[in-house]
Amino acid sequence: MQKNLGVFLLIIGLLSCSPSPEELLQEGISQLEAGEYANAISYFDRVIEQDSASFSAWNVKGVTYFEMQQWDQSIGAFNQAIKLDSTSYKPFFNRGNAYLEKKEFRDAIVDYNFANGLDPSQTDIYYNRGLALLGMEAYEDALFDFELALQSNPNQPQVQFNKAKALLGNNDPMGAISSLTEVINLDKRNEAAYYLLGVTQMSALGNKEEGCAHLKMALSLGYTAAKEWVDEFCEE
Numbered sequence: 001m002q003k004n005l006g007v008f009l010l011i012i013g014l015l016s017c018s019p020s021p022e023e024l025l026q027e028g029i030s031q032l033e034a035g036e037y038a039n040a041i042s043y044f045d046r047v048i049e050q051d052s053a054s055f056s057a058w059n060v061k062g063v064t065y066f067e068m069q070q071w072d073q074s075i076g077a078f079n080q081a082i083k084l085d086s087t088s089y090k091p092f093f094n095r096g097n098a099y100l101e102k103k104e105f106r107d108a109i110v111d112y113n114f115a116n117g118l119d120p121s122q123t124d125i126y127y128n129r130g131l132a133l134l135g136m137e138a139y140e141d142a143l144f145d146f147e148l149a150l151q152s153n154p155n156q157p158q159v160q161f162n163k164a165k166a167l168l169g170n171n172d173p174m175g176a177i178s179s180l181t182e183v184i185n186l187d188k189r190n191e192a193a194y195y196l197l198g199v200t201q202m203s204a205l206g207n208k209e210e211g212c213a214h215l216k217m218a219l220s221l222g223y224t225a226a227k228e229w230v231d232e233f234c235e236e
Contacts, residue, residue: 093125181197
């Protein structure tokens with residue numbers, strides 16, 4: 001009898017040591033941060049098995065699929081998160097990012113608009129919505145969002161770079177040159193900015209000297225697309 005009681009107590013002890021949903025969630029997040037995506041998914045699935053209404057588990061599962069570049073699976077997980085809590089901007093923003101990667105720009109913008117309405121203080125929403133608008137060639141609207149993103153922090157070279165692309169699309173080469181110059185001031189090794197600056201100076205202004213200097217810098221930094229321009233226009 002005593003033996004049976006001991007076995008019973010052992011079973012109770014083992015059950016009491018089972019990790020809680022919160023512990024599983026935190027371990028999954030740790031696995032995600034370590035780049036162990038398959039392991040992270042398994043932990044989030046264990047959370048969902050215990051609590052299918054776990055908003056956090058569904059949302060971060062979507063983030064993991066996003067990191068794995070499995071866009072449709074990430075969208076499916078974010079759909080579930082939104083069903084559970086439509087008052088958080090995060091799954092709308094995250095799903096918009098997945099649509100952006102799929103180049104489904106209109107769907108991305110719809111989600112960014114929802115996210116922005118829920119939390120206008122999140123400046124990443126403005127930048128990513130600007131990228132979607134740029135993809136749709138809605139240059140003026142993209143510029144508006146890039147400007148909003150820069151208001152909180154003007155020292156963002158990638159935002160300045162895409163602002164320059166929108167300015168070029170909006171037939172403003174001088175504004176684009178100003179933005180690209182700012183990119184280079186912030187990031188001396190931004191080969192794409194040197195390239196676009198050189199091309200713009202040569203094609204829009206006919207400024208061969210400065211244009212070639214920037215194209216050669218882009219090439220020296222590894223931007224191979226600059227070689228064709230350098231060979232054709234910059235060699236004596």
